Amino acid sequence: MLEQAGYDAEIIDFFIDKDPYASIDKSILQSDVIGLSVDNTSSEEAAQLAQYIKNKDADIPVVIGGPYCSLYQERALANIPSADVSVDGDGEHTIVNIAKAFEGTQHLSDISGVFYRKNSSIAHGKPAEPIRNLDSIPFPARHLVTKYEYGKSSKLFMKKPRLTSLATARGCPFRCKYCHYSSVWRPYFRQRSVENVMIEFHEIIEQGYQSVMFANPVFLAHKKRAHAILDELIAMGSPLELFLGGNRTDITDRTLYEKMRKAGVKYISFGLVSGNQDMIEFSGKQHTVEQTRKIVGLCDELGFFINGSFYLGGPFEDKNHFKKTIEFACSLPLDAVVFNPLAYNYGSGIWKDAYAQGKIHSDTYQTFADKELGLSPFTRNEISRYCQWGLQRFFYRPQYLTHILTKALKTDDSRWVYSVIN
Numbered sequence: 001m002l003e004q005a006g007y008d009a010e011i012i013d014f015f016i017d018k019d020p021y022a023s024i025d026k027s028i029l030q031s032d033v034i035g036l037s038v039d040n041t042s043s044e045e046a047a048q049l050a051q052y053i054k055n056k057d058a059d060i061p062v063v064i065g066g067p068y069c070s071l072y073q074e075r076a077l078a079n080i081p082s083a084d085v086s087v088d089g090d091g092e093h094t095i096v097n098i099a100k101a102f103e104g105t106q107h108l109s110d111i112s113g114v115f116y117r118k119n120s121s122i123a124h125g126k127p128a129e130p131i132r133n134l135d136s137i138p139f140p141a142r143h144l145v146t147k148y149e150y151g152k153s154s155k156l157f158m159k160k161p162r163l164t165s166l167a168t169a170r171g172c173p174f175r176c177k178y179c180h181y182s183s184v185w186r187p188y189f190r191q192r193s194v195e196n197v198m199i200e201f202h203e204i205i206e207q208g209y210q211s212v213m214f215a216n217p218v219f220l221a222h223k224k225r226a227h228a229i230l231d232e233l234i235a236m237g238s239p240l241e242l243f244l245g246g247n248r249t250d251i252t253d254r255t256l257y258e259k260m261r262k263a264g265v266k267y268i269s270f271g272l273v274s275g276n277q278d279m280i281e282f283s284g285k286q287h288t289v290e291q292t293r294k295i296v297g298l299c300d301e302l303g304f305f306i307n308g309s310f311y312l313g314g315p316f317e318d319k320n321h322f323k324k325t326i327e328f329a330c331s332l333p334l335d336a337v338v339f340n341p342l343a344y345n346y347g348s349g350i351w352k353d354a355y356a357q358g359k360i361h362s363d364t365y366q367t368f369a370d371k372e373l374g375l376s377p378f379t380r381n382e383i384s385r386y387c388q389w390g391l392q393r394f395f396y397r398p399q400y401l402t403h404i405l406t407k408a409l410k411t412d413d414s415r416w417v418y419s420v421i422n
Helices: 020-030 043-056 065-074 074-079 090-101 195-206 222-237 254-263 276-281 289-302 320-332 349-356 380-394 398-411 413-421
Strands: 034-037 063-064 085-087 116-117 119-126 163-168 210-213 241-247 265-273 307-310 337-342 343-344 367-368
Touching: 020 034, 020 043, 020 119, 043 063, 063 065, 063 090, 065 074, 074 085, 074 116, 074 119, 085 090, 163 195, 195 222, 222 254, 241 254, 254 289, 265 276, 265 289, 289 307, 289 380, 307 320, 307 380, 320 337, 320 349, 320 380, 337 380, 343 349
Parallel strands: 034 063, 063 085, 163 210, 210 241, 241 265, 265 307, 307 337
Antiparallel strands: 085 116, 116 119, 343 367
């Protein structure tokens, strides 16, 4: 959007840049404004970076945006005191208007979705307005990140390492209690048209990309639309490898998964939650343990690399719950697993419940199941030890080694073995 409006822009990826502070130092000398994207785990680092920028040049404006700012809104500026402006919600139109404000042709008070410093207080512009027609947004300026080799930094050992991401929607139609995704995007679930998504796929191929990571976790939420996109990819003979995360096992359409395989999907991950039905229901998920077994089995049959994520530490869970989840994971033909302590993220259903019960503070952005907070019968360290034991139990089984070697031979793809080893 900035480039279309006539502004020059540069992107520095702090997580992958070889010398990010040197890149920042150079950028400060060349820039009129610096923006920081802040997610749910990087607010402290963002505060430190904003202060670093101000130490180098006290007069350069720092603008922050991202999930953290959409959740915390006005408090984002209070928590990142060296930032000057915070963007709530969709930022494409807002950032252009902010640039105009710094040029003196517009007032921050007239811009939707901004909080800004005014003297010694924090003021705000007009209420944030979601972009309802996602097709109206230009495709990402991928030419600004060609200096980064994302596929080579991935632990997936991609055969086609020139990687980019693609988002086909914003928001989520589901309301899983442990997830704050819908709170970030408010109640608005919006999807791009099939035609618009396919135009971007063609552009991605023309730009020489080889692999695509779907950036939104609910690609399969609207099955008719998913079928249409997959049909188009198959018809065009797409050469791309596709990686699909955040899937649900209550979507049981075999034809859909067969199309995914034909369309180039290699990797698929599921939020499986637990091997205990009571914990699945507590999370707000709609699937059953048996649906999980059926869909994971189908994906293994079709040759996908399958990752499953599980949570330990529900408020009623005991040791038997933990053991049942770990053994359930071991009984499935998964290629990789993740066991995590249950997280209470700001804005999620379980966060709201815990806050209403006085167990966490309103400023708590993220915390974990912990006996000391009254959120679990176990301490966080105890839950973490069970998670570690679960990983060892899963990956150190002779059956697992047999499984992963068999899959490598079956799919003629040995990278999964290297991925797991590393």
